[in-house]
Amino acid sequence: VYLFKPQIDDWIDWRYDHLPTVQSPSPKRDVQAALSAVPQGTFLAYELPRTSQSAARVLISRSDGEAVRVYVDRNTHTVLKTVLEESRFERLVFRLHGQFLLGNVGSVIMEMVASWTIVLIVTGVLLWWPRNQRGLAGVIYPRLGTKGRTRWRDIHAVTGVWTSVFLVLFLVSGLPWSFVWGHTLQSVENTLGRLTSVKDWEIGAVPAAAVIAGHPLGQPQKLPAKENMDMPGMDMPAALTSFPKGDLLSSLDTVVKTASALSLPAPVIITPSGSLWTVRSDTQNRPLRESVTVTPDGHVMTQETFAEKGIIDRVIGYGVAAHEGQLFGKMNQAINLLVAVGLLMMSCAATVLWLKRKPAGSLGPPPALPSQKYGMVGMTTLVILGLLLPELGAALLVLV
Secondary structure (H helix, E strand, C coil): CCCCHHHHHHHHCHHHHCCCCCCCCCHHHHHHHHHHHCCCCEEEEEECCCCCCCCEEEEEECCCCCEEEEEECCCCCCEEEEEEHHHCHHHHHHHHHHHCCCCHHHHHHHHHHHHHHHHHHHHHHHHHCCCCCCCCECCCECCCCCCCHHHHHHHHHHHHHHHHHHHHHHHHHHHHHCHHHHHHHHHHHHHHCCCCCCCCCCCCCCCHHHHHCCCCCCCCCCCCCHHHHCCCCCCCCCCCCCCCCCHHHHCHHHHHHHHHHHCCCCCEEEEEECCEEEEEECCCCHHHCEEEEECCCCCEEEEEEHHHCCHHHHHHHHHHHHHCCCCCHHHHHHHHHHHHHHHHHHHHHHHHHHHHHCCCCCCCCCCCCCCCHHHHHHHHHHHHHHHHCHHHHHHHHHHC
């Protein structure tokens, strides 16, 4: 479901992207209409409409800090729909996928699951490894003509070995988003001083408002450089979620025109940044992301591309884009779908194998091998994995 999130989102919002063609757009009036629909709300961001028939999406911060998405007809400037950002399908499936809808507790559980899945893959490859095998049957392709345990073993093992490489990449690319591993990585990066940009991935449970504002890790907002503050009209830095005051709000129409001319990949989010504006692409294909600082009169001051980010940011960006099926188009989604179906087949076959092999009245743990050869390899592998994956290491200590 998460893999096809973009298509599902488009289907959910279909009616709001097929309105009468806009004649006289005014983002400022769209924002004013959205603010009137959320009592005591403050302006958070304006999402650039994708087509001339799309409704405006205005992000408002409520007094309790919750982000609200307001859909506004750009012809009549009337509110069509309001929805809590955390209640949207996109955010719900995101939090289910990475946190089981349990916040940081769920993130810790998911990280534990991912860690042990890596153990299952490593030990599964050791069990699959051919020993005195004649031919490729049962190694490269399953022996579907057989019956009983052999057929189920082949479905499990052969499917597993084909999907294991991709599955490991999926698991590793998702770890920077998890609570323990992500914060550990963040600490290492900060200690080494290698960061040159704000990280744009979420570590654990992060409020939607912080993500929309461009601060997924909750860092304090950086004010414009001093030389920029000396420019006319730059003497009133605004808070992260404050309503742009005076001339800054009236400049939104101009900034939106500049943002449209930049042709950044959708969705394009426009947020107040001190006395300036930030225009950024939040496309799931992260290597295509850009962030641009725009003055109230529509001039581009700075432009940051994906290539200018820190090395860790770029590695994680490529990994997450592939993880979400967006790095190289529909083919990426097709490959991910095959991996997901393969994982489902592996899980079903493993369950059937266990039911067939376990002794009656027992869970059926395998007997210890008479040789310690594989035991030493397994122990060494687990120790290495335990050092790389903190939660796995803690779990192994508990088991010992």
